[in-house]
Amino acid sequence: xxxxxxxxxxxxxxxxxxxxxxxxxxxxxxxxxxxxxxxxxxxxxxxxxxxxxxxxxxxxxxxxxxxxxxxxxxxxxxxxxxxxxxxxxxxxxxxxxxxxxxxxxxxxxxxxxxxxxxxxxxxxxxxxxxxxxxxxxxxxxxxxxxxxxxxxxxxxxxxxxxxxxxxxxxxxxxxxxxxxxxxxxxxxxxxxxxxxxxxxxxxxxxxxxxxxxxxxxxxxxxxxxxxxxxxxxxxxxxxxxxxxxxxxxxxxxxxxxxxxxxxxxxxxxxxxxxxxxxxxxxxxxxxxxxxxxxxxxxxxxxxxxxxxxxxxxxxxxxxxxxxxxxxxxxxxxxxxxxxxxxxxxxxxxxxxxxxxxxxxxxxxxxxxxx
Amino acid sequence: xxxxxxxxxxxxxxxxxxxxxxxxxxxxxxxxxxxxxxxxxxxxxxxxxxxxxxxxxxxxxxxxxxxxxxxxxxxxxxxxxxxxxxxxxxxxxxxxxxxxxxxxxxxxxxxxxxxxxxxxxxxxxxxxxxxxxxxxxxxxxxxxxxxxxxxxxxxxxxxxxxxxxxxxxxxxxxxxxxxxxxxxxxxxxxxxxxxxxxxxxxxxxxxxxxxxxxxxxxxxxxxxxxxxxxxxxxxxxxxxxxxxxxxxxxxxxxxxxxxxxxxxxxxxxxxxxxxxxxxxxxxxxxxxxxxxx
Numbered sequence: 001x002x003x004x005x006x007x008x009x010x011x012x013x014x015x016x017x018x019x020x021x022x023x024x025x026x027x028x029x030x031x032x033x034x035x036x037x038x039x040x041x042x043x044x045x046x047x048x049x050x051x052x053x054x055x056x057x058x059x060x061x062x063x064x065x066x067x068x069x070x071x072x073x074x075x076x077x078x079x080x081x082x083x084x085x086x087x088x089x090x091x092x093x094x095x096x097x098x099x100x101x102x103x104x105x106x107x108x109x110x111x112x113x114x115x116x117x118x119x120x121x122x123x124x125x126x127x128x129x130x131x132x133x134x135x136x137x138x139x140x141x142x143x144x145x146x147x148x149x150x151x152x153x154x155x156x157x158x159x160x161x162x163x164x165x166x167x168x169x170x171x172x173x174x175x176x177x178x179x180x181x182x183x184x185x186x187x188x189x190x191x192x193x194x195x196x197x198x199x200x201x202x203x204x205x206x207x208x209x210x211x212x213x214x215x216x217x218x219x220x221x222x223x224x225x226x227x228x229x230x231x232x233x234x235x236x237x238x239x240x241x242x243x244x245x246x247x248x249x250x251x252x253x254x255x256x257x258x259x260x261x262x263x264x265x266x267x268x269x270x271x272x273x274x275x276x277x278x279x280x281x282x283x284x285x286x287x288x289x290x291x292x293x294x295x296x297x298x299x300x301x302x303x304x305x306x307x308x309x310x311x312x313x314x315x316x317x318x319x320x321x322x323x324x325x326x327x328x329x330x331x332x333x334x335x336x337x338x339x340x341x342x343x344x345x346x347x348x349x350x351x352x353x354x355x356x357x358x359x360x361x362x363x364x365x366x367x368x369x370x
Numbered sequence: 371x372x373x374x375x376x377x378x379x380x381x382x383x384x385x386x387x388x389x390x391x392x393x394x395x396x397x398x399x400x401x402x403x404x405x406x407x408x409x410x411x412x413x414x415x416x417x418x419x420x421x422x423x424x425x426x427x428x429x430x431x432x433x434x435x436x437x438x439x440x441x442x443x444x445x446x447x448x449x450x451x452x453x454x455x456x457x458x459x460x461x462x463x464x465x466x467x468x469x470x471x472x473x474x475x476x477x478x479x480x481x482x483x484x485x486x487x488x489x490x491x492x493x494x495x496x497x498x499x500x501x502x503x504x505x506x507x508x509x510x511x512x513x514x515x516x517x518x519x520x521x522x523x524x525x526x527x528x529x530x531x532x533x534x535x536x537x538x539x540x541x542x543x544x545x546x547x548x549x550x551x552x553x554x555x556x557x558x559x560x561x562x563x564x565x566x567x568x569x570x571x572x573x574x575x576x577x578x579x580x581x582x583x584x585x586x587x588x589x590x591x592x593x594x595x596x597x598x599x600x601x602x603x604x605x606x607x608x609x610x611x612x613x614x615x616x617x618x619x620x621x622x623x624x625x626x627x628x629x630x631x632x633x634x635x636x637x638x639x640x641x642x643x644x645x646x647x648x649x650x651x652x653x654x655x656x657x658x659x660x661x662x663x
Binding site: 051052053072073074078079080082083084086087088089090099100103104147 | 560
């Protein structure tokens, strides 16, 4: 297993479209890195450049300290799991898994050993003589994994491997991949647009948008300290609520004015806003749906940071409820306990946890206080 | 008790469905008989004496007209050129040409479908265009060129067949290859395959259905082809079955129709066996690419 280094990687297509712009990343050995972002953000292109399936327009790619820009995919010692699994339809499961070793002219007994071991790990032993068309989606996915495992590559690349599975199977396979990572101790680069996969699997996440890296951090840090509004909005479901707020000074305190509602913020954030000269300016206040409270004790606790609105949609999710409401022309969401008494049409006071308030520059959309 | 018609989900009654099925079965049976009838009469007349082939074409062989296997024996031994030699040349030309067409055009189609640059697009349209050029337009220049390039033997004529068969084959292969996900080939590249190994180990096996259906079409065309070998081959040394049959027509217009019928029957037997063996692949080949697997 091994580390990777991506230095100023760029991908420019012949028509001038810049799919990836100045991508820099150091990946440690045994890390589970997730590339996440909306469709067309360049995450799959980056993965394909690492695999050698796309040419790198500029920049350097190192695997295990060796520059591999001009090295063929087969000589990079990587394995890839594709979105569509890309199994060879004319070969059995066993032949699919053994194919790469056969090409390397590995002795037959070694091939058998590696294939049987992978089959045992992935619970494929009963399916070894079947062709891919006789397998279910989940089984095909496991064969694709098996094909990658048998090679013992330096790096595993996975391009949205769970996106073709149903929700239940996706959940199961997520756990399996996580277990596999621990068991193999492998370096894995995993592409997804599903933030649940990103948050649950990754040791670090690379959030991308429009070919640019927005933030690289641990799942917890991405959630708690997003660098900009894009990351704040992309990580977390339902997404963070954003409101324009006027930053004003009142009785020696800096507060955020949301229409008629003054929102007090912690001392630390006040200090930063004052130092950076935001007093008198409009900023963007961000609050996650789970940091809005409607229960009496919270309303009492955060009485200096409250807003009031009428519930438009009551959405029961089982263990919790999403309350959708309009405030200052913005549709907001609060995620509260399932036993909340509020229903459609009720006017409710929502308390904002001041510690959980994120403040962004309105023009640059970059965080001010994180 | 009032009789109630069973109604299916789409509103049509089961009785109507049965009637429609019966009508279609009868119609298609009649069409099939019309198609098979000429072959049947060829077989029938191959057992009649030459004079009765013309006068009692549609009659069942009787004691007067029936000659047993004599037409077949005559066909085999007629003239200076042994029939089995013609069979051998037909066989060689058909097999070698078909293999050459399938191998070369599948590779060309793969390249065209995957590289897909301007040059490939031009090549593709040239291949397709070649299908609409009538053979008669080329035949005289072709026979001259074939002589010059020594393509007038059964062992070299497959090169000419490759040219004429490439249009249809490239068209069929490239259509199918476009439906194969590129990711499979990319997976092969990561697994350690170069382009040649990717083609032979991964792409070619996936092309099997199209290969069989294209192969059947090419085999039937080349086996039955008369004009091209007639124009190109040195007929003093080489004959194919259609040419041999035509040569049974003796000088001054005397024709041994009984022997001709016998040899036609013999010549269509391999193709019928071949077709019956491979017919399930023809359907698979036609359906391949249209249906997501």
